[in-house]
Amino acid sequence: MSNFSFLKSEDGVLEILGHNPERFNPTAELINNILRGESELSISERELIFAYVSACNSCSFCMGAHQEIAQEFGLALGVLDELVNSGEHKSIDAKLKPCLALAKKVAKESSRVVKEDVSAIINAGWQEETAHDVVSIAALATFYNLLVNAHGVSGTPDYFKMCAKMFGAKGGYIPPA
Incomplete structure (x- = not known):
């Protein structure tokens, strides 16, 4: 159930952002830069x-929406579920594993991130900038997770599919003018 009178429980982040566009429109450029800008x-x-x-932050809305978007860009079905439900990383490329480990650490205990976490990403074959990208993604996700969870919206499978179409291969995160 939504915690605010202007939202229904099946609503999502778009309704939260749309309630106060002057406040939230600048975040569209940030998320577009981090999730669609140049990166390894x-x-x-x-x-x-x-x-x-x-998922680490128990935000089922953002997990569902971004899983659908990742699948729109080629993520195989079941990969996220495997990561979340079993802790297994069998379907994950070994090169990506330290990125996921750092992302989880940023989300759950950011004050404990150390140079060795960054070095693990570099040793896997990435540039240092990729570790910076991972930290940025995790911080951004955590912001949105807190925003969505505190507003009490959950979305629906159809809402997640709509997000995948809006923000998928034919779109970005900056709303049309």
Whole structure:
């Protein structure tokens, strides 16, 4: 159930942001830059990291929406569920595993991130900038997770599919003018 009179429980982040566009429109540019800007990480990998952090933060809305978006960009079905439900990383490329470990650490205990966490990403074959991207994705996801959870919206499978169409291969996160 929604915690605010202007929302229904089946609503999502779009209704939260739309309630006060002057406040939230600038975040569209930020999320577009982090999830669609230049990065060694593919868009699918960035969306997976966002969804994984959302699962770590118990935000079912953001997890569901970003899982659908990641799948729109080629993430295989079941990968996120495997990560979240079993802790297994069998379907995950070994190179991505330290990125997911850092993302989880940022979400759950950011004050304990150390240089070795960044080094693990570099040692896996990424540039240091990729570790910075992972931290940025995890921080952004955590912001949205807190916003959505505190507003008490949960979305629906149809809402998540709509997000995948809006923010998927034919779209970005900046609303049309």
